Amino acid sequence: METHIKKALDEWKEEISEELNVIEKEYEEVKRELQVYSYKFNITKQVVQSTINDEIIRDIRDLYHKPFEQKVSQLKESIKELEEKKKVFQMFVDKIERVSEKEEGKPYVSVI
Numbered sequence: 001m002e003t004h005i006k007k008a009l010d011e012w013k014e015e016i017s018e019e020l021n022v023i024e025k026e027y028e029e030v031k032r033e034l035q036v037y038s039y040k041f042n043i044t045k046q047v048v049q050s051t052i053n054d055e056i057i058r059d060i061r062d063l064y065h066k067p068f069e070q071k072v073s074q075l076k077e078s079i080k081e082l083e084e085k086k087k088v089f090q091m092f093v094d095k096i097e098r099v100s101e102k103e104e105g106k107p108y109v110s111v112i
Helices: 003-050 054-103
Strands: none
Touching: 003 054
16 A cells, blocks of 8 residues: 555544544443433332322422433433444444555555
8 A cells, every 4th residue: 555545544544533532432421421310210210109199299200200201312312323423433443444454465556
C-alpha cells in the first residue's frame, strides 16, 4: 500500500476511533442513568402495589411512577440508538483495519 494511502487511512481510523470513544462515553452515561431510573421506577411500582389508598396511589403515579416510566423508555431508546452508532463506527474501524492488513501483505505496485 502506498504510504500516502496508509497515512490517510490511519488518520481516518483515528478520527473515527475518537468518535467511537465519544459514543462509548455517552453510552456509559446513559446506561448509568437508565440503571438509576429503573430502580426508581421499580421502587415506585412496588410502593403503589403495596398501597391501599387510591388518592395516594394517584399522587404517587402522577409525581413519580409516570415520569420515571417515561424516562426509562426514553433512556432505553437512547441506548438503542447509541448501540447502533457504536456498531456502525466499529464497522468503519474494522473495515479500515482489514483493508490496511490486506494491502500490507501485497507487494508494492505502482499505479500510474
